[in-house]
Amino acid sequence: MSGTVIGNYRIICKLGEGGMGQVFRAIDVTLQREVAIKILHPYLTQDEAMLQRFRAEAITLAKLNHPNIALLYSFIEHGDECFMVMEYVPGETLESLLRRCGALPLRQALELFCQVLRGFEHAHAKSVIHRDIKPSNVMLREDGQVKITDFGIARVLGATKLTRTGRLIGTPEYMSPEQIQGREQDARSDIYSLGILLYEMVTGRVPFSGASDFEIMRAQLDSSSPSARDLIAGLPSEVETSIRKALEKDPEARFQSVEQFRQTLEPVIERLPATGQRILPQTPTVPETRIVNSPDGVILKETRLADRTGAEAASLPFATTNARQD
Numbered sequence: 001m002s003g004t005v006i007g008n009y010r011i012i013c014k015l016g017e018g019g020m021g022q023v024f025r026a027i028d029v030t031l032q033r034e035v036a037i038k039i040l041h042p043y044l045t046q047d048e049a050m051l052q053r054f055r056a057e058a059i060t061l062a063k064l065n066h067p068n069i070a071l072l073y074s075f076i077e078h079g080d081e082c083f084m085v086m087e088y089v090p091g092e093t094l095e096s097l098l099r100r101c102g103a104l105p106l107r108q109a110l111e112l113f114c115q116v117l118r119g120f121e122h123a124h125a126k127s128v129i130h131r132d133i134k135p136s137n138v139m140l141r142e143d144g145q146v147k148i149t150d151f152g153i154a155r156v157l158g159a160t161k162l163t164r165t166g167r168l169i170g171t172p173e174y175m176s177p178e179q180i181q182g183r184e185q186d187a188r189s190d191i192y193s194l195g196i197l198l199y200e201m202v203t204g205r206v207p208f209s210g211a212s213d214f215e216i217m218r219a220q221l222d223s224s225s226p227s228a229r230d231l232i233a234g235l236p237s238e239v240e241t242s243i244r245k246a247l248e249k250d251p252e253a254r255f256q257s258v259e260q261f262r263q264t265l266e267p268v269i270e271r272l273p274a275t276g277q278r279i280l281p282q283t284p285t286v287p288e289t290r291i292v293n294s295p296d297g298v299i300l301k302e303t304r305l306a307d308r309t310g311a312e313a314a315s316l317p318f319a320t321t322n323a324r325q326d
Contacts (some may be wrong), residue, residue: 009037009075009085020044020054025088035073039083051082058084060151063126063237068119070139070147089147092281093199095135103204103232103278107272108279110239113198115146117262120194123148124187124258131185133193134174135200138326140281167293173206184322188251191258195246202239203231207247221249238268 001024004011009026014032016023021040028035043312044050061072061084074085096110098104106111116138123130130137130151139147170179176192178185199207207225211215225247242264248254255261 005082006037006081007033007078011037020050021083026085028085034088036070036086036088039081042080045080045082054082054084057151058130060158061086063128064123064151066119066122068115068146068148069122070149087147089139089141089149090283091139091141092283093136094138094140094197097140097279097281098135098200098204098284104201104233104279105277106202106235106239107274107276108268109198109201110269110272111144112140112146113194113201114262114265114269116148117194117265119146119148119256120187120190121257121262124190129185129187130193131179131189131191132170132174132288133190133197134171135197139195142163142281142283172213172220173208175217175220176251177221178251181221187258188252188254188256191246191254191261192248192251194258194261195243195254198239198246199225199243202235203228205231236268236271238264239295271293 001011002013006026008028008030010029012025012027014022015025021038021044024037024039026035027033028038040050041316043055058072058075062075064196065071071087071091072084073087076083076085087289120130128151130148132150137147137148141147168219169212172180174193174196176185176189181191196206196208199205208216208219208223210219213319225244227240228243229237229240242255242261245259256266
């Protein structure tokens with residue numbers, strides 16, 4: 001699909017694919033900026049329920065404008081195609097970073113996590129709950145900025161439900177007990193998932209695992225999480241206590257807001273050495289796009305990055321594509 005033009009956008013390369021659609025890196029040839037385009041699978045455009053969910057995701061994202069949330073630029077329905085134009089975030093998912101490196105250095109983990117919390121403070125203030133918080137939905141830029149992505153099953157509190165009562169949605173390792181049971185959810189359900197995310201960031205593993213989704217969900221309902229301090233020597237007691245509070249089975253016993261969660265952790269960050277080890281996210285090796293104007297349109301010049309860590313581009317010949325090419 002590389003080189004395909006959709007409206008004002010020329011596709012550069014594919015970034016990924018999920019159950020609902022594909023995501024492409026593209027260039028806005030009018031504004032001369034890189035974007036990410038999420039395109040609904042063609043066969044799903046015939047399913048009115050899926051179209052409704054895709055539109056709902058766009059409407060939800062349109063409510064959010066925060067440095068730690070990937071922005072929505074536009075939503076377009078063109079013929080049988082339906083796609084969202086979003087902020088392109090170069091970097092690495094938290095899932096990839098944890099798989100590559102395991103547990104993160106404590107200060108870095110807490111700093112990144114507090115950025116995630118700030119993003120959710122904004123979302124919850126807009127009455128938006130995510131309902132699918134997990135490392136693959138957290139992007140890390142090379143400059144250390146966090147971006148929350150994929151509000152595909154998010155819900156605006158008070159809005160009409162798009163899923164049948166009792167239908168499970170989410171990822172078992174990160175689902176709250178009330179989510180598993182199909183009960184009503186609010187911001188505290190996200191807080192439970194955030195507690196699991198923090199546990200994984202500081203220990204390198206999730207607190208609940210099993211041979212099947214059923215076993216994992218049963219553990220979420222009935223088992224206490226293993227102590228993070230038993231896995232990480234010297235983990236501050238405030239971090240352990242915060243994780244345990246976020247992972248309470250009863251929503252009333254958890255933090256009642258992500259702001260409370262963040263305010264408990266920030267004093268710990270201030271006490272930790274600022275010069276400790278840090279792990280840099282990797283940027284995937286994809287074509288770097290340079291844009292120049294010409295009398296016959298916009299020329300896209302692409303070269304391949306030298307490596308995945310932000311090193312300078314290798315001295316390779318440019319491949320040139322004319323934006324007005326037929």
